[in-house]
Amino acid sequence: MAEQQHIDEQALDEVVRFTSDLIRIDTTNRGGGDCRERPAAEYAAERLAGAGLAPTLLERTEGRTNVVARVEGTDPSADALLLHGHLDVVPARAEDWSVHPFSGEIRDGVVWGRGAVDMKNMDAMILAVVRNWARLGVRPRRDIVIAFTADEEASAEDGSGFLADAHPGLFEGCTEGVSEAGAFTFHDGSGREIYPIAAGERGTAWLKLTARGRAGHGSKPNGENAVTRLAKAITRIGGHEWPTRLTPTVRAALTELAALYGVEADLDDVDGLLGKLGSAAALVEPTVRNSANPTMLEAGYKINVVPAEAVAFVDGRFLPGGEDEFRATLDRLTGPDVEWEFHHREVALQAPVDSVTYARMRAAVEEFAPEGHVVPFCMSGGTDAKQFSRLGITGYGFTPLKLPEGFDYAALFHGVDERVPVEALHFGVRVLDRFLRTA
Numbered sequence: 001m002a003e004q005q006h007i008d009e010q011a012l013d014e015v016v017r018f019t020s021d022l023i024r025i026d027t028t029n030r031g032g033g034d035c036r037e038r039p040a041a042e043y044a045a046e047r048l049a050g051a052g053l054a055p056t057l058l059e060r061t062e063g064r065t066n067v068v069a070r071v072e073g074t075d076p077s078a079d080a081l082l083l084h085g086h087l088d089v090v091p092a093r094a095e096d097w098s099v100h101p102f103s104g105e106i107r108d109g110v111v112w113g114r115g116a117v118d119m120k121n122m123d124a125m126i127l128a129v130v131r132n133w134a135r136l137g138v139r140p141r142r143d144i145v146i147a148f149t150a151d152e153e154a155s156a157e158d159g160s161g162f163l164a165d166a167h168p169g170l171f172e173g174c175t176e177g178v179s180e181a182g183a184f185t186f187h188d189g190s191g192r193e194i195y196p197i198a199a200g201e202r203g204t205a206w207l208k209l210t211a212r213g214r215a216g217h218g219s220k221p222n223g224e225n226a227v228t229r230l231a232k233a234i235t236r237i238g239g240h241e242w243p244t245r246l247t248p249t250v251r252a253a254l255t256e257l258a259a260l261y262g263v264e265a266d267l268d269d270v271d272g273l274l275g276k277l278g279s280a281a282a283l284v285e286p287t288v289r290n291s292a293n294p295t296m297l298e299a300g301y302k303i304n305v306v307p308a309e310a311v312a313f314v315d316g317r318f319l320p321g322g323e324d325e326f327r328a329t330l331d332r333l334t335g336p337d338v339e340w341e342f343h344h345r346e347v348a349l350q351a352p353v354d355s356v357t358y359a360r361m362r363a364a365v366e367e368f369a370p371e372g373h374v375v376p377f378c379m380s381g382g383t384d385a386k387q388f389s390r391l392g393i394t395g396y397g398f399t400p401l402k403l404p405e406g407f408d409y410a411a412l413f414h415g416v417d418e419r420v421p422v423e424a425l426h427f428g429v430r431v432l433d434r435f436l437r438t439a
Helices: 002-006 009-024 038-049 120-136 160-166 226-239 248-261 270-274 278-283 323-334 356-368 385-391 422-438
Strands: 056-059 065-071 080-086 110-112 144-149 174-179 193-201 203-212 291-299 309-318 338-346 372-379 394-397 419-421
Touching: 002 422, 009 038, 009 110, 009 120, 009 422, 038 056, 038 065, 038 120, 038 144, 056 160, 065 160, 080 120, 110 422, 120 144, 120 422, 144 160, 160 385, 174 385, 193 248, 193 278, 193 356, 203 226, 203 323, 226 291, 226 309, 226 323, 226 338, 248 270, 248 278, 248 372, 291 323, 309 323, 323 338, 356 372, 356 394, 356 422, 385 394, 419 422
Parallel strands: 080 144, 080 174, 174 394, 193 372
Antiparallel strands: 056 065, 065 144, 110 419, 193 394, 203 309, 203 338, 291 309
């Protein structure tokens, strides 16, 4: 294929080596500031400098390092594009893995380790593409601002939030951004290959619930037991059935999937429609409504003492336009005896699926995966695009990977034995290069 000539063999080798190298740099983010991304940031900056760029290293907190660089385009009147990836990863217990999670081992055509899909693979693709451009003398049409961030796996306060708030000038001209996670192969089990491109994210609403009551002896009746009050609220939240609410992105996803499967796109009966889409329903099902999942409980200090206070944490997510409903529902479900507050909150995002940029992402995937079917989708979780949206940057999820049948990509995010095929990385470099040169 003619377009593949834009990517040389060195780029194919580098994307694999860079993924492996970055995995070997342990950037585990345990939350609460317990992480150090600087070694990975220095690694990325050195390779950007090797491509003739002038990377800037920035820290809000010592060791929590971000990297920003700009690739100048050929059209100074064009809006700039932000291309970003995070350097931190979630924890991994070595005893649970088939290989050491920070080995970066390459075995049987697969790169293993924490970050292989979330998201040091994309970091490596970005580095490989811009270095390939430097060797071949390629320049994109629009400026490309590259950002490697810290702290995405926690609050982003030391990463994209810090960059957006303290260094907005570095992103001057950026109107759109691209990062995780979309354009990967979803096999539906019946021979179809679907490539979902993210054009939206649910909002983040991590909640702290506090129940207060009357402390006392555990042997005596207590109608003001804080633990009981909290348990009732948590049970109501966990059992609540949230109503269906369709955003424009999800409507587009359901419409395109219905056409692909040859069924009526009955958007008045979403659950019925999902039942006709087979396994592809999983691409949409988490984003047709708000959600709230209790995840942590803290109460008491001795078995025969009723505590005066009990605390729980809830992972809540709300759709674009759905925050007011979310708040009102939590007020009702918690009741008068339990207070709730945001432990961490970030906005929901919505991106147009009829934009030129989305069309060019679609075209790049279809060129290298002509047998695939590209559809839009909304991410159930969140990314650094939330923080960059403060700068007016519209975010898309586009980390292209061609994956083999049976490769459970979604399960590997934060999962055991995280890994990525070498061929998937090669595909990603080619598609990313194609998109960025035409964006």
